[in-house]
Amino acid sequence: xxxxxxxxxxxxxxxxxxEIGFARGNGASRLVHLYERDPLRVLFPRPEAGxxxxxxxxxxxxxxxxxxxxxxxxxxxxxxxxxxxxxxAEKIYRSLGATTEINQLLTIGDDAALEFLPPETILFDxxxxxxxxxxxxALTAAFLGGGIVIFGxxxxxxxxxxxxxxxxxxxxxxxxxxxxDALHLDGDIAAIVDDTACFDGAAxxxxxxxxxxxxxxxxxxxxxxxxxxxxxxGGLRAGATVVGGVLVARWLxxxxxxxxxxxxxxxxxxRAEALGLPRRMPRIxxx
Numbered sequence: 001x002x003x004x005x006x007x008x009x010x011x012x013x014x015x016x017x018x019e020i021g022f023a024r025g026n027g028a029s030r031l032v033h034l035y036e037r038d039p040l041r042v043l044f045p046r047p048e049a050g051x052x053x054x055x056x057x058x059x060x061x062x063x064x065x066x067x068x069x070x071x072x073x074x075x076x077x078x079x080x081x082x083x084x085x086x087x088x089a090e091k092i093y094r095s096l097g098a099t100t101e102i103n104q105l106l107t108i109g110d111d112a113a114l115e116f117l118p119p120e121t122i123l124f125d126x127x128x129x130x131x132x133x134x135x136x137x138a139l140t141a142a143f144l145g146g147g148i149v150i151f152g153x154x155x156x157x158x159x160x161x162x163x164x165x166x167x168x169x170x171x172x173x174x175x176x177x178x179x180x181d182a183l184h185l186d187g188d189i190a191a192i193v194d195d196t197a198c199f200d201g202a203a204x205x206x207x208x209x210x211x212x213x214x215x216x217x218x219x220x221x222x223x224x225x226x227x228x229x230x231x232x233x234g235g236l237r238a239g240a241t242v243v244g245g246v247l248v249a250r251w252l253x254x255x256x257x258x259x260x261x262x263x264x265x266x267x268x269x270x271r272a273e274a275l276g277l278p279r280r281m282p283r284i285x286x287x
Contacts, residue, residue: 013067013098016040020055020084023077024112029053033075040070043087050278052081057118063091066128067098071105074116078109078138085282086118089150094126099164102131108141113275116145117267119285120204120260125152128164135171137211143171144270146208146249148263150256151193154203161190171211171246178244179209200237202252206263210247212274217247220273224249227269231262238262 018040021033029052036042039061047054057072064070076082092100108114123129135143149167151160165185171178185192193199210217221240224247228238235254240247249266253259264281272279 013065014039014061014069016059016068016070017072018042018057019073019075020082021075021077022053022080022082024079029076029080029082031055032077039064039068040072045282045284047083048278048280048283051282052083052113052115052277054282054284055082055084056087056284057084058087059090063093064100064102065093066095066100069101071103073105073107074114075107076109076112076114076141079111080109081113083115083117083282085116085284087284089119090121092121092123092127092129094124095128095163097128099128099130102129104131104133105136106134106143106145107136108138108143110138110140112138113142114145115267115271115275116143117281117285118147120148120150120256122150122153123160123163123165125158125161126163127160130164130166132168133170135169135209135211137171137173137213139174140213141173141211142213142275143209143211144267144275146206146263148204148206148259150204150259151189151199151202154256159190160193163189165189169207169209171209171244173211173213173245178211179246179248181207181248199252201254203254203256204252204259206251206253206259208249208263208266208270210249210270210274211245215274217242217245220247220270223269223273224266227266228262230265231258233258236262
């Protein structure tokens with residue numbers, strides 16, 4: 001595996017890396033490549049019956065600070081399957097000027113499937129984060145993944161009012177860009193988050209995407225919207241659509257825990273309906 005294309009020649013406090021590779025052999029998906037560099041480590045909890053191999057990325061420093069640079073590369077070879085998550089919420093600490101950078105490259109081969117469903121990223125007030133996720137799908141690959149961003153340490157009454165968030169997603173199928181998305185928050189972030197035309201005072205937002213080559217994603221829209229509409233709670237807004245052959249679901253929520261539960265509910269539904277996996281999240285998600 002190779003991550004050099006992701007590395008930038010910019011000064012940083014630490015350069016962390018995690019490379020994880022899976023391949024199919026002897027009738028099962030197996031780990032075939034692993035490289036780690038501080039502060040990243042990868043754990044491999046035993047998956048439950050009927051589940052693919054599970055990898056959990058750990059930030060041993062407890063969070064990322066200004067200037068830290070992290071590269072994550074996951075490769076799932078032809079016919080294999082894997083679930084990659086993180087051991088806990090990622091914390092991005094306050095910065096006095098430097099920016100934390102995270103680059104994620106996810107490569108999925110033909111007839112292979114990857115779930116990339118880490119828990120939330122918490123932006124401390126004053127945090128500066130640039131994160132880019134590239135999903136490179138072979139013609140018959142399947143992918144279910146996304147992310148949750150929380151605006152401040154809400155349990156402590158803190159909000160994300162200043163700093164930077166630049167979040168980019170690109171999904172390519174057989175080398176062709178099929179979906180891209182960019183979110184940029186800078187300047188008076190408090191006003192942007194409170195604006196009814198933007199985040200309407202939400203505590204956080206989330207995005208989930210499903211790209212399943214074996215199915216027309218339109219067949220999952222009705223079910224996805226029903227799952228999103230099920231939580232009987234105020235302060236949660238959600239929607240789903242299909243763009244470029246990719247199902248895209250989004251949420252805004254006034255409560256971070258409500259957002260997390262809603263995200264997990266749809267992940268459970270889609271992994272069962274589209275990937276044929278059990279209707280549950282890994283146990284580590286509930287720790």
